[in-house]
Amino acid sequence: MRSRLRFWKYPISIILLLLLVAAFTLVYAFSNTAKAPYDRTEEPVMETPAPEEPVEPDEPDEPDEPDEPEEIEDEPEELFNPEEDGFIIFYMDQPQIHQGSLLLVNHNHEFSIPGDLDLVNIVEARTTSFRVQRDSERLHRSIIEPLDDMMDAFISSTGYRSVSIISAFRNRENQQRILNSYISRMGRREALRWAAQPGHSEHHTGLALDFGIISGGVRTTFTGTGTTSWFRRNSHRYGFILRYPQNKVSITQTNYEPWHYRYVGLPHSTIITQNSWALEEYIEMLRDYSIDEPFEFELDDILYEIYFSEGIEVKIPIYSEFDISGNNIDGFIVTAVRQEPNPSADPDDAI
Numbered sequence: 001m002r003s004r005l006r007f008w009k010y011p012i013s014i015i016l017l018l019l020l021v022a023a024f025t026l027v028y029a030f031s032n033t034a035k036a037p038y039d040r041t042e043e044p045v046m047e048t049p050a051p052e053e054p055v056e057p058d059e060p061d062e063p064d065e066p067d068e069p070e071e072i073e074d075e076p077e078e079l080f081n082p083e084e085d086g087f088i089i090f091y092m093d094q095p096q097i098h099q100g101s102l103l104l105v106n107h108n109h110e111f112s113i114p115g116d117l118d119l120v121n122i123v124e125a126r127t128t129s130f131r132v133q134r135d136s137e138r139l140h141r142s143i144i145e146p147l148d149d150m151m152d153a154f155i156s157s158t159g160y161r162s163v164s165i166i167s168a169f170r171n172r173e174n175q176q177r178i179l180n181s182y183i184s185r186m187g188r189r190e191a192l193r194w195a196a197q198p199g200h201s202e203h204h205t206g207l208a209l210d211f212g213i214i215s216g217g218v219r220t221t222f223t224g225t226g227t228t229s230w231f232r233r234n235s236h237r238y239g240f241i242l243r244y245p246q247n248k249v250s251i252t253q254t255n256y257e258p259w260h261y262r263y264v265g266l267p268h269s270t271i272i273t274q275n276s277w278a279l280e281e282y283i284e285m286l287r288d289y290s291i292d293e294p295f296e297f298e299l300d301d302i303l304y305e306i307y308f309s310e311g312i313e314v315k316i317p318i319y320s321e322f323d324i325s326g327n328n329i330d331g332f333i334v335t336a337v338r339q340e341p342n343p344s345a346d347p348d349d350a351i
Helices: 001-027 092-098 143-160 174-185 226-240 246-252 268-274 279-288
Strands: 086-089 119-121 138-140 163-167 210-214 219-221 239-240 259-265 295-299 301-312 313-317 322-324 333-337
Touching: 001 219, 086 295, 092 322, 092 333, 119 143, 119 246, 119 268, 138 143, 143 239, 143 259, 143 295, 210 226, 239 268, 246 279, 268 279, 301 313, 313 322, 313 333
Parallel strands: none
Antiparallel strands: 086 313, 119 138, 163 210, 210 219, 210 259, 239 259, 295 301, 301 333, 322 333
């Protein structure tokens, strides 16, 4: 009996052990966290991540270059060609209409004195020893040289030294004072035939002067007769005219003033004198002439072409010497001397 018991003792233990193992295996197999028996797969080793390289910011996209404009095959023809048209164009400034030697200043056309009017003291600028009543008298710089030449010629021709300049440039205040003096003596209507209203006097331009006679300290009226008639006959040679002739009172609306001379420059002074015109008549006559059909005048073997150009666009003959003067109204007067073209010359250097 004892041997039997021993025999079954071990087998039952083994069976129970096997059952226990089987049960444990079954439970483990169905567990979510269980692994297969004898699974020797190693868990992954976590490596230390390498540091990230700095990311450079994206460069801004370059703007797209604009498309090249398409070339136009048929370009319009050039509208202005100096070489073919025979002239060049000057675009003047509006204030220049009131500058120059051919300004018409009278009862109908006012002159505003510009701040940059180029006046010089006559006594300081002259080179001929002619008389000037006051050391403060001034004229436009441009007429000092022709005035010198005229006075030198007069003194050389006559030997007479009593002619004096007694009035030259006047501002508005001086003109008003003179007008008031005339009004007090003869009334306003008659006074305006002897003295212009401020703004309407040629003396504002610096291009006009009044002569007088000073002899033995006594001043007398310049009559334009006798010795002083020389000026009426010869002043045009130097660019001056007798501004208010006796036979033009109805046109100038100013009484005869034999002492009042005005610079207009050559050849205009000679044209006016030869035709016995008042300045008003000459300025009006030139309106009929253009660059295509200019007024032609020959003086001392020089052929002048003179014409009017309305507005600020002025055409000039391409091969010419020229002068441009405003008329103080609405345009410019061109005085040109044509030259023969030089085939090798650059048209841009023609003037």
